[in-house]
Amino acid sequence: MKTKGGRPLYFAVLAGGAGKRMKSALPKVLHPVLGAPMISYPVSSALSLKPARVVIVAGKYLNEIKGALETHPLGKKAALPLEFAFQEKPMGTAHAVSCAINELGRINGSLVVLNGDFPLVRPETIKRLVSLHARQANALSIGTFLACEPGAYGRIKRDPEGRPVRIIENSELREEDAGINEVNSGLYVIEPAALKLLPMIKPNSKSGEYYITDLLEIVLKKGLMAGAYVAGPEEELAGVNTPLELGRAETVLRAALVKGFASDGVRFIDPSAVFIDARVRIAPGAVIYPNVYLEGRTSIGKGCVIYPNARIVDSAIGDGAVIKDSSVVEASRVGAGARVGPFAHLRPGAVIGRGAAIGNFVEIKNSLIGQGTKAMHLSYIGDAEVGKGVNVGAGTITCNYDGVNKNKTVIGNGVFVGSDSQLLAPVKVGKGSYIAAGSTVTKDVPPGSLAINRMEQKNVEGWATRREKKLAKKKEGK
Numbered sequence: 119m120k121t122k123g124g125r126p127l128y129f130a131v132l133a134g135g136a137g138k139r140m141k142s143a144l145p146k147v148l149h150p151v152l153g154a155p156m157i158s159y160p161v162s163s164a165l166s167l168k169p170a171r172v173v174i175v176a177g178k179y180l181n182e183i184k185g186a187l188e189t190h191p192l193g194k195k196a197a198l199p200l201e202f203a204f205q206e207k208p209m210g211t212a213h214a215v216s217c218a219i220n221e222l223g224r225i226n227g228s229l230v231v232l233n234g235d236f237p238l239v240r241p242e243t244i245k246r247l248v249s250l251h252a253r254q255a256n257a258l259s260i261g262t263f264l265a266c267e268p269g270a271y272g273r274i275k276r277d278p279e280g281r282p283v284r285i286i287e288n289s290e291l292r293e294e295d296a297g298i299n300e301v302n303s304g305l306y307v308i309e310p311a312a313l314k315l316l317p318m319i320k321p322n323s324k325s326g327e328y329y330i331t332d333l334l335e336i337v338l339k340k341g342l343m344a345g346a347y348v349a350g351p352e353e354e355l356a357g358v359n360t361p362l363e364l365g366r367a368e369t370v371l372r373a374a375l376v377k378g379f380a381s382d383g384v385r386f387i388d389p390s391a392v393f394i395d396a397r398v399r400i401a402p403g404a405v406i407y408p409n410v411y412l413e414g415r416t417s418i419g420k421g422c423v424i425y426p427n428a429r430i431v432d433s434a435i436g437d438g439a440v441i442k443d444s445s446v447v448e449a450s451r452v453g454a455g456a457r458v459g460p461f462a463h464l465r466p467g468a469v470i471g472r473g474a475a476i477g478n479f480v481e482i483k484n485s486l487i488g489q490g491t492k493a494m495h496l497s498y499i500g501d502a503e504v505g506k507g508v509n510v511g512a513g514t515i516t517c518n519y520d521g522v523n524k525n526k527t528v529i530g531n532g533v534f535v536g537s538d539s540q541l542l543a544p545v546k547v548g549k550g551s552y553i554a555a556g557s558t559v560t561k562d563v564p565p566g567s568l569a570i571n572r573m574e575q576k577n578v579e580g581w582a583t584r585r586e587k588k589l590a591k592k593k594e595g596k
């Protein structure tokens with residue numbers, strides 16, 4: 119984006135703060151918001167406006183922040199390489215902006231400053247503020263919002279004519295200003311003329327930090343123009359400083375995601391009771407029951423039904439597949455028309471073929487399950503290759519771990535594995551074979567065979583009748 123006069127736009131995203139109020143070892147801006155680090159939201163908003171350059175100011179977690187933005191797609195929308203400025207100590211927001219300027223050098227356009235703890239801000243909102251700023255020929259423009267609970271936000275003090283004169287931080291608030299509910303959102307557009315005045319900002323008398331909010335008074339004193347504009351609703355412009363605010367931000371973003379999917383034809387039985395990450399894709403015609411968690415890079419195909427309490431992480435669910443109640447699917451692929459659950463667990467690397475059926479209390483890990491194969495009850499299949507049309511009987515276990523190594527089980531097409539069988543890997547069962555129920559398969563089974571490995575049954579006739587008589591006699595004797 120270029121400003122009205124065709125001047126380029128620069129961005130500084132501030133992420134050098136300590137984030138103490140989160141009371142967490144994880145840096146605040148790396149806290150996940152719908153599965154993506156918080157910082158990736160303002161950064162992707164900035165990138166979507168086609169800026170000349172984007173600088174992220176970070177402190178001791180610079181490398182972690184860099185890593186999170188490099189690997190996360192939300193930060194990868196534009197081809198523009200992100201730049202990073204190191205702020206050795208968190209000496210305040212004005213100091214952070216100075217760090218960005220040191221990195222940028224001379225700029226020939228406006229600088230948009232965004233707090234990094236600001237995940238909900240939309241590009242349109244930034245664009246609007248930039249336009250207003252240009253139209254009013256301001257040196258400094260501040261995005262504000264009307265807060266129900268102004269809490270820790272800086273209050274916008276206006277003169278009787280309504281012009282902004284000062285931003286009063288909460289810690290400095292006096293009785294007479296306590297009623298102000300217009301607050302600073304942490305979104306600013308600043309001209310080079312105003313940036314030159316940054317060195318005039320004095321450290322705050324209480325905290326010793328340099329506050330960007332003090333720039334307003336300095337700009338006005340120098341006779342430059344400044345404006346403060348209600349840029350959007352509180353819902354969008356709220357900052358995240360505490361775990362509660364993080365939860366609230368996620369709720370707002372999630373509701374927007376759900377609304378988008380619903381308008382594309384996804385049916386949510388209760389739109390307020392689904393938990394969907396930012397990178398999830400859901401095709402039209404899918405039905406999502408309450409209390410479903412779709413996390414990470416998950417895709418749900420057309421017409422799928424996802425029943426209550428399912429949790430699907432980093433997985434692809436094919437068209438028309440059904441995930442029944444309380445199933446967990448992690449880093450797996452489920453083929454079109456397959457059925458999984460209830461109470462199934464697909465662990466990483468499970469690939470379920472088209473039309474296959476995985477039932478109650480079945481755990482599958484790192485295994486290929488062929489088309490139309492059924493494993494309906496109480497089984498463990500790990501490190502296996504199971505062919506097409508196989509029947510895996512109740513209680514079948516692939517014994518894949520010998521205490522040292524993980525070994526592979528290969529089951530050919532059309533095999534019938536009788537209930538309660540164990541397959542001691544490495545082992546191969548040839549196609550079309552039968553495993554007798556209750557067998558422990560320790561050797562490869564040639565195709566078309568029956569493998570049976572269990573004690574031959576012995577019937578002791580009359581044993582039960584004799585026992586009953588014996589017991590009855592004993593009772594009489596007493």
Ligand code: UD1
Pocket residue numbers: 132133134135136137175176205207208209210211213214233234235270271272273285287301302303304328329330331356357358359
């Ligand atoms: C700031 C504003 C406040 C505004 C609020 C909006 C100041 C002094 N106050 O308060 O008026 O209402 O945002 O959410 O600016 N940061 C650095 N380096 C530092 C300090 C902070 O990069 O030395 C970064 C933080 O990582 C954060 C952002 O700047 O992303 C804002 O800092 P934070 O401490 O959250 O300021 P607030 O108290 O929220």
Ligand code: MG
Pocket residue numbers: 233235357358359
């Ligand atoms: Mg903040």
